[in-house]
Amino acid sequence: MDKDYQSLKIDRSEITPKSLYLSRRDFMRSAALAAGAVALAACAPGAAKSIDGSTAPTDPSNAYMDELGNPANSFQQTTNYNNYYEFTTNPQGVARLAANFPTSPWDVNVYGLVNNPKTFTVDELNQLFTPEERIYRMRCVEGWSLVIPWLGFPLSKLLEAVEPTSEATHVRFETVFAPDEMPGLKNLSYPWPYQEGLRLDEANNDLTILATGMYGGELPAQNGGGIRLVVPWKYGFKSAKALVKIELVDYQPDTLWNAIAPNEYGFYSNVNPNVDHPRWSQATERRIGDTDRRLTLMFNGYEDQVGYLYEGMDLKENY
Amino acid sequence: MDKKIEWFRLVVHIGAWGTLLVLILVNFFNPNSVNPILTFEHHTGTAALIFLILSLAGTPVGSILEWKDFAKRKKALGVYGFMFAAVHVLAFLWLDYGFQFKFIFNVVKNTVYIWFGLAAFIMALALAITSFKKMKQLMKKNWKRLHRLAYVIAPLAVIHFFLIVKANILTLQGNVIEPLIYGSIVLILLLVRIPPIKRGLINLRTAIQSRTRRPNPV
Numbered sequence: 001m002d003k004d005y006q007s008l009k010i011d012r013s014e015i016t017p018k019s020l021y022l023s024r025r026d027f028m029r030s031a032a033l034a035a036g037a038v039a040l041a042a043c044a045p046g047a048a049k050s051i052d053g054s055t056a057p058t059d060p061s062n063a064y065m066d067e068l069g070n071p072a073n074s075f076q077q078t079t080n081y082n083n084y085y086e087f088t089t090n091p092q093g094v095a096r097l098a099a100n101f102p103t104s105p106w107d108v109n110v111y112g113l114v115n116n117p118k119t120f121t122v123d124e125l126n127q128l129f130t131p132e133e134r135i136y137r138m139r140c141v142e143g144w145s146l147v148i149p150w151l152g153f154p155l156s157k158l159l160e161a162v163e164p165t166s167e168a169t170h171v172r173f174e175t176v177f178a179p180d181e182m183p184g185l186k187n188l189s190y191p192w193p194y195q196e197g198l199r200l201d202e203a204n205n206d207l208t209i210l211a212t213g214m215y216g217g218e219l220p221a222q223n224g225g226g227i228r229l230v231v232p233w234k235y236g237f238k239s240a241k242a243l244v245k246i247e248l249v250d251y252q253p254d255t256l257w258n259a260i261a262p263n264e265y266g267f268y269s270n271v272n273p274n275v276d277h278p279r280w281s282q283a284t285e286r287r288i289g290d291t292d293r294r295l296t297l298m299f300n301g302y303e304d305q306v307g308y309l310y311e312g313m314d315l316k317e318n319y
Numbered sequence: 320m321d322k323k324i325e326w327f328r329l330v331v332h333i334g335a336w337g338t339l340l341v342l343i344l345v346n347f348f349n350p351n352s353v354n355p356i357l358t359f360e361h362h363t364g365t366a367a368l369i370f371l372i373l374s375l376a377g378t379p380v381g382s383i384l385e386w387k388d389f390a391k392r393k394k395a396l397g398v399y400g401f402m403f404a405a406v407h408v409l410a411f412l413w414l415d416y417g418f419q420f421k422f423i424f425n426v427v428k429n430t431v432y433i434w435f436g437l438a439a440f441i442m443a444l445a446l447a448i449t450s451f452k453k454m455k456q457l458m459k460k461n462w463k464r465l466h467r468l469a470y471v472i473a474p475l476a477v478i479h480f481f482l483i484v485k486a487n488i489l490t491l492q493g494n495v496i497e498p499l500i501y502g503s504i505v506l507i508l509l510l511v512r513i514p515p516i517k518r519g520l521i522n523l524r525t526a527i528q529s530r531t532r533r534p535n536p537v
């Protein structure tokens with residue numbers, strides 16, 4: 001394993017338009033203000049409202065844009081359609097089932113091959129590593145995609161704080177197992193709890209974040225609150241939600257989907273239009289809200305930032 | 320039972336067109352429908368499968384449960400199954416891929432589940448266009464032979480479904496419950512056609528009927 005990995009430095013302003021940057025405290029304040037405004041405007045037509053009744057803290061429409069000029073999806077779209085099998089396999093049913101899921105306080109245990117293992121609360125993490133806005137494309141393996149303005153901090157900052165030992169090569173992520181609150185966990189066809197993994201250099205890439213909010217506000221339960229991983233150049237299922245454990249290990253961790261169907265869901269699962277899933281074409285995708293399909297981009301459009309991680313690797317073999 | 324309004328006939332026709340209307344409204348005229356095209360594709364596929372299964376149920380329901388009105392509608396149910404499959408395919412070609420045949424060709428070529436869906440669809444098409452009385456008279460023995468394909472269409476559609484869900488069919492891990500339910504129903508509907516099983520079930524029915532009648536003779 002190459003230990004001289006490097007974290008590609010990106011000028012923040014490249015990712016986040018300055019005008020959209022909000023510190024955690026600022027956004028808490030603006031969220032509170034916006035919540036009040038929304039409460040007043042709740043009966044007005046066009047108030048962004050999801051079916052579980054939660055309201056977008058800020059008006060998301062055309063305020064956000066990714067670095068390629070794609071407008072972000074609306075809060076309503078992002079919160080009402082996603083895969084979260086801990087709740088249900090129906091992507092339209094997650095929001096309703098997650099409506100009462102408690103996301104705060106939230107603990108996440110960072111341990112394993114580290115010098116400073118520690119259990120953090122999400123509030124602590126937000127204080128230690130000021131969340132920044134990252135507007136990322138999210139590509140689902142089923143052929144649809146979203147553009148989402150996350151609030152989060154680079155995972156590398158947390159790793160720096162816990163100091164991985166020299167043996168650590170990979171990071172293992174584990175999602176909460178709460179069958180009383182997550183009805184999907186009673187479905188025994190899955191090897192719960194949800195698990196994911198990254199190579200240490202992938203985890204340290206500046207694009208990899210832990211998100212604790214989105215659209216300038218809290219991270220809704222259906223989108224992975226209290227805290228989730230976001231790895232924008234990989235298919236959506238790699239970005240594990242509702243994390244309770246982050247473990248540094250010296251092996252390639254099992255992942256839930258890889259355990260179910262190893263020939264279909266590889267460890268890497270990088271977005272790659274040239275490598276079809278054995279059952280689905282990955283050449284095109286539909287951005288939620290669009291009528292037409294669009295071409296899927298190599299590494300979901302993040303090739304310049306992450307291509308170095310896979311230099312010399314056969315991406316057909318390492319799918 | 321003499322002057323009967325064939326209510327089941329009404330149920331079939333209203334049920335089919337009503338379902339189509341509801342699926343269009345729920346997906347395309349509903350502000351909470353976030354991914355309408357993919358969802359409509361799923362809904363119409365499921366409706367096609369359900370109507371094909373109901374059609375497959377016609378014969379055994381008629382002979383074993385003696386519900387003759389149901390059996391009489393098996394052809395209509397099958398044609399509606401084909402109708403939903405046609406809407407499903409149209410949704411795929413038009414709504415999903417905008418008739419961009421460059422992409423469609425690649426997807427069909429590389430996607431195994433579509434091969435099974437296509438096989439089922441072509442057979443259903445053949446049965447639908449020969450479903451008229453005239454055709455039956457014209458084709459004579461061959462009509463019966465051709466219409467035995469009905470036993471193959473539903474299993475192919477179930478395989479199509481199994482291959483779409485994120486699951487492992489061999490270990491039954493993943494999102495297997497729905498296709499498993501439809502698959503089991505199809506399997507049962509095929510098994511009850513086997514003569515000894517069929518005879519056994521008919522005897523069981525008459526035994527239950529005579530027992531429940533005894534304390535209260537007509």
Ligand code: HEM
Nearest residue numbers: 360361364365367368404411433436437439440476480483
């Ligand atoms: C009798 C014929 C067919 C039946 C009964 C049928 C049934 C189904 C069913 C039950 C589903 C899954 C629904 C769900 O996941 O809830 C489905 C999905 C689908 N079918 Fe079919 N199908 C048929 C033919 C076809 C044909 C001919 C095509 C293409 C040419 C096709 C393309 C699709 C596609 C694209 C999906 C969605 C896959 C995805 O999730 O991305 N089907 N179909």
